[in-house]
Amino acid sequence: MRLLAILLLVLFGVGGAAAHELRPAYLEITETAPEQYSILWKVPARGEYRLSLHVGLPDVCAEVTTPVTAIVEAASTSRWNIRCDGGLAGQTISIDGLVATYTDALVRVMRADGTAQTARLTPDFPEVVVTAASTAADTARTYFLLGVQHIMLGLDHLLFLLALLLLIREPRMLVATITAFTVAHSVTLAFAAFGFAAAPQAPIEALVALSIVFIAAEIVRKQRGHADIAGRYPWLIAFLFGLLHGFGFGGALREIGLPQKDVPLALLTFNLGVEAGQLLFVALALAAIASLRMLLAFSAEQPRLVTAYLVGSLSAAWFVQRIIAFGV
């Protein structure tokens, strides 16, 4: 009985250790000729034990060479060649056994034209559909959505817009100001993305935070009856700060990376995505302000002041945090 208990403990101990492997597996499929592929498959291993993960290839594929396996640097590495009738585009590749683990698998399919598709497979989603080389429409859609995503996740850019909404009360001036902001950040985004101009990202991020503090302070000053240049010509201020924000967007685009082809299209659609996200935010914010006025029947002055102080305080904290982060 005691022996059985020890045996069970050892068995479960080994199983547990394997099940909690967190290093990802890696599958690289390289198109060597039409319908011909070479495969590199790395599975985390400890000594002679490896995770029970296997590549699930579509039925149209057949092995041309037998897999050659070796244990190299805590990974079981296999290489072999396959032939897939009609190619891999549109076919599903799965990692069998992934659902029973805590690990992920990275899959990279390298096409003959130099483009690549990369996917991270998880225990929840252990398969990927191989796409054909991306078309111009795919690039446009991808970068448009990235642009929307970037502005919607960029709280500092959204707060700058909110501050502009609070500063400007005339609809015509609001349109002119937001247009000026858009034109300005489009210019610097293009310059940064094409490499014509560059600015270090950390100071730019700090200055973006400072630009919000400036607009928040202008709201308070305007409320107190002091109309400065930002109060009289908000579009000019929005244009100048838009140049800064454009460098911020350009930095984000550099991090995402531009595609191997259709670069101007990617840049244009990324910018359009940013604009779409911006307009959506402005529409939602204006609708919320109008609804609150109807429901609470308040004078807009006090809430505007409170919001300006909140936005300004948060941005000032960001400014200090970002200055500290780059060690000045």
Added chain:
Amino acid sequence: MKALIVLAMLLMAGACGPAMAHAPIKGIGTFYNGLLHPVLVPAHLLVLAAVGLLIGQHAPRVSRLALPAFAAALTVTLALIDASPGALQQWPLLAIALVAGLAVALARAGSLVATALALGAGVAVALDSAPDGAPDEQVWLALSGTGLGAALVVTYVGGFAARLELPWQKTAIRAAGSWIAASALLVLTLDLFPTASPPA
């Protein structure tokens, strides 16, 4: 009023049950998943629309008190469930939607009743909004999104209803209230008496 709030809180606490999974949308981040949560869960949308219509129908007399009460109840309860996550069964949400829908259909609600319903809705929606699958350190982000999303739904619906002043528009609001009440009653019946549903 205090007794009513205490009673509502006790009912909510008694109704706590196992968590219901709401699959997150991939690729939009934790905050926006939280933001969309009230729109994607039918029972939440129903109760939020009902409360929005109710406070908008009698704005600003009722909404001046009810909207801040809703926001406060939502914020406090979300903060509490961030510390101690739980989940609510569906029936309290549906019961509030039913009563609020009826109040809209009848076009009769005092400030006290509307505020009590808004408080109940804020607490019930928040209690049922514990995010599934979000990493522990991002739960607060998902809950912040949910709070903003729920508040925006009530604000938009309320603001829209408050703008409708023509007689036929007021009738349309009452019709919407009756549809909400009927939907809530139907689902509530199936939820509370599952055996009453016809065999598939």
